[in-house]
Amino acid sequence: MVELAPPLSKSDAQRALVLADLLGVAELIAPGEVLPRDVEVLRRGLAALQKHEAEIDCHDGGAPFRFLLSQAALHPGHRTRFTGSPRLGERPHGPLLQALREALHCTIEQGPSFWPLTLTASPLALETQRFEVTGAESSQFASSLLLGAARVAHLSRKPCEVVVSGALTSAGYLELTEQWVARAGFPVTREGQRWSVEPAPRATPFPAIPGDWSSLTYLLLLAWKHAALVSRVQLQSGHPDERFAEHLSSVGLQMVPRGAGVFAVEGTPRGGLRVDAEQCPDAVPALVALACVLPERSTFSRIGILRHKESDRVEGVCDFARRSGAIAEVDGESLSITAPAVPVTQLEFDARDDHRLAMASAVLSSLTGATLSLRGAESVSKSFPQFWEQAAKVGLQVVKRP
16 A cells, blocks of 8 residues: 655754754754755754854745744854845744844844845843743744743753743644753743743753654645555644644544554545634645535634745635635635535646645645646745655646746
C-alpha cells in the first residue's frame, strides 16, 4: 500500500532551532532531511547573527523574520540588515517592532518600501526584564518575544516576562511556543496573558521535532481518496492544525491506526464542516478543498486572519472553490462553501506564490478528478519541498505553468 510522509513540522522546527541555538544544542536535524524553506531561512539567519554585521534575506517567511528580529535585538551591539519579499514587507510587523524598541532600546531603520530593515542592538539589551505587545494581528509577535525572553533569562540569569494586551489571535501557536520553551528546560508560568520565563535550572534532553500537521492536512485527504497510508503522525502534538483530525471526524471520516505513527483515513462523508479559522488557520485551505466535495454546506468563521498570510487566502480559497464549480460566499468574517452538483473536469488556478493554496488546489483536483493547470507550483518549497513527489505516489499529476 502507498505510504505518504510529511516533512518535519515547520512550526515546531522554527521554535526548536531558536532554543537550540540559544542552548548550544548541535545536530538537531538529521543530515539529509529535506527542510521547508522557512526552516532553512531561519537556520541560516541564526548562524548569521553570530557576526557583528549580519545580512539576512527572509524571502517570504513571516515567522523566520519575526523570530529573528527578537534574537537580533538581543545580540548587544550587533547590526543586522534584513531583506525580504514585497509581500512580507506588506504584512503586519509594526507592534513587534515597537515592542522591541520600547523594551530593548534598539535602533530600527526602514527603507522606503519597508526593506531593507536594519536593526542595531543596544549594548544594554540583556538588561530588560519585560516585553509587552498586542496579540490582535498575529500571535507570532508574542511568540517571538517569548523566545526572546528565554534568551534574556538564559544569558542574564534573571526572569523575563511577556505581557500580551488585547485580543490574542491564533492562540494555539503561542501555546506551542510556550510548550517548546518549557521542553527546552525553562520554567514557564502563565497568569492570564502574562508569561514569565525563568533561567533554566537544569540540563534536559532536547526533544525531537515531529512531523508537520499542517502538511498532513493535505496528505490525509489524499490518503482518504486513494486508500493510502500516512506516516510520521504524532497525536497530542500540541500543534493547532491537529484539530484537522477533529474536523474530519465531524463529517464522518476517521483516522484509523495502521502502525506506529501510521494512519489510514476511512469513511463516507456526511454533513458539512463548522470551522473556527482562528483555531487552525493553516488548515483552512485543505478544509475548503474538502468542503467542495461534502454533501452539505460548510461554514468558516473568524476568517480575517487569513487575509494577512503569504497571500489574501480568503480571496484565494474562494477562487479555487469557485473554479471547481462550488459556491463560495463571504459575509464579513464568515465564509460558506457549497459543493457543486457536478464538479468541473478541468481546473486552472494561480496559487499567488502561496504554498498552501498550491497544495490545497492540488488536493481539490484529486478529490474531484479534475485535471489541474497550476501557476506557482514551486511555492510548496516554503513548507513542503517534496509535496509533488509525495502526491505523485497516488497518481496526482499537475500541469505546472510558469
